[in-house]
Amino acid sequence: MASVTFSPKARQDLIDIGDFIARDGRANARRFIVRLQDQYQRIGNAPLSYPSREDLAPGLRMAPLGRYVIFFRVMGDAVRIERVLQGARNLPVVLGSD
Numbered sequence: 001m002a003s004v005t006f007s008p009k010a011r012q013d014l015i016d017i018g019d020f021i022a023r024d025g026r027a028n029a030r031r032f033i034v035r036l037q038d039q040y041q042r043i044g045n046a047p048l049s050y051p052s053r054e055d056l057a058p059g060l061r062m063a064p065l066g067r068y069v070i071f072f073r074v075m076g077d078a079v080r081i082e083r084v085l086q087g088a089r090n091l092p093v094v095l096g097s098d
Helices: 006-020 024-046 090-096
Strands: 003-006 058-066 067-073 078-086
Touching: 003 006, 003 024, 006 024, 006 078, 024 058, 024 067, 024 078, 078 090
Parallel strands: 003 078
Antiparallel strands: 058 067, 067 078
């Protein structure tokens, strides 16, 4: 399994998402965090099995999680989570600002 790290923007995304979901209940936020952790492990186990999104940024790949999309890059034997974004956002605009 590749080690998984997070960019500063991805860390902030997670804080923002957690705060938003927690408005509906802390239990909902905890369940979402567990789902995120499971998805990060799947990404770490087989990062190249996820679709490339070179159209958005060089080396970028994506993994869906409900209404969210996890964007990451494979860097040698590691995976760096770049962003975790709500899929309905204007992704080319948001990711173009990285």
